Amino acid sequence: MSKRNAILVAATQLFSRNGFQGTSMAQLSRLTDAARGTIFHHFTNKEDLFLNILKNVQENILTAFRHHKETTCYENGMEMVEGVVTFYLSLAGENEDQFLLLHRHYPYQMAETNPAFRSYLEAVYTCLLDIFEEGISIGILDGSVKAESPRNTAMVLFAMVDGVARFNTYNLYQAGSLYQDLITSCRKILAPGS
Amino acid sequence: MSKRNAILVAATQLFSRNGFQGTSMAQLSRLTDAARGTIFHHFTNKEDLFLNILKNVQENILTAFRHHKETTCYENGMEMVEGVVTFYLSLAGENEDQFLLLHRHYPYQMAETNPAFRSYLEAVYTCLLDIFEEGISIGILDGSVKAESPRNTAMVLFAMVDGVARFNTYNLYQAGSLYQDLITSCRKILAPGS
């Protein structure tokens, strides 16, 4: 792995666990065995490093979902939504650092003033909401789902799934066993009335 | 208002908007017209200041819900849950800074090592989940709600409500009009099958 990549990986870990402002370039230098000057050779400044991490996160998530969509097919819309929810949770489990980064408030704070941050974040959430919405819309056509506004229902659904995932990162309760309840709630939200 | 209180209010604003590590005592001193020494007269250090803020947040939320419970009564469990959801959203709207603080990751990071932080956060979420669970349990008894595990259903429900509230703070989309969809989803999750 190139040193530039090693820096990105280590910085993702540090930024997600200790926060952007809670991470010093000295820490990052120690963790990567790269001199501080080397880090600034690859990235113009600390913020640029963070932006590149966010770019990685965005590409990773978009690629993963594109691949998921191409390699799986479902009987109907309801099954597709359920599959997407399951895939989202497993992806969040495999890439803990990247998702923890998205669960911190700092990226969204940056997005208020820096359009580059905003566009990466928008890309992530637009992608996620689009997939949820697509499953819902398909489900409405094939009769497996009933929803008034597919977009709004997708938002509420995603808020629920992401909320459960985030609740786990709080480490206040062991909420890991909520998967079944989550899926059940999804089905109830989408199910057409008998 | 006492200077100590003014410091607490201003610090809540700064910590929630710029983060704990993104706020300097110099900033806080400027915003409160209090010398830096004065802040350290009232609070032993920056972390102790943050802990006192979290204590305020906890007391505020617990008091608000206790008052809400004492002054309102509902026809059945389903109505109670719906009322609690509505009250939670309005409370979050009135105390933006306090809830934004809870939506940042830093308090939970502190809770990993500092038991005082952990106990305040646990108190908040235990209170919230208890109220959701109570509504669900009452609803099961009066027939307005059906749920397998009241506690787990309460968690999923709360994750959904809080997830929507948080989504608004991202300022990526205008998700403010999700209230109706949220309530609808709540009812669908809890509704007994015809």
Add this chain to the structure above:
DNA sequence: ATAAAAACCGACCGATCATTCGGTTGGTAT
């Protein structure tokens, strides 16, 4: 083999950080 380019290094810089401390002020009890 050689030259150009890219990667890498760490001492150094000015700014800023949380915290300390010696001292002043204003109110209150005696």
Add this chain to the structure above:
DNA sequence: ATACCAACCGAATGATCGGTCGGTTTTTAT
């Protein structure tokens, strides 16, 4: 009037911060 104490102040401190720069090593292309 005196003594006391909590509230308040701001200059000083040492550590740490992000970032720079001149120079060395490694890689690549010719």
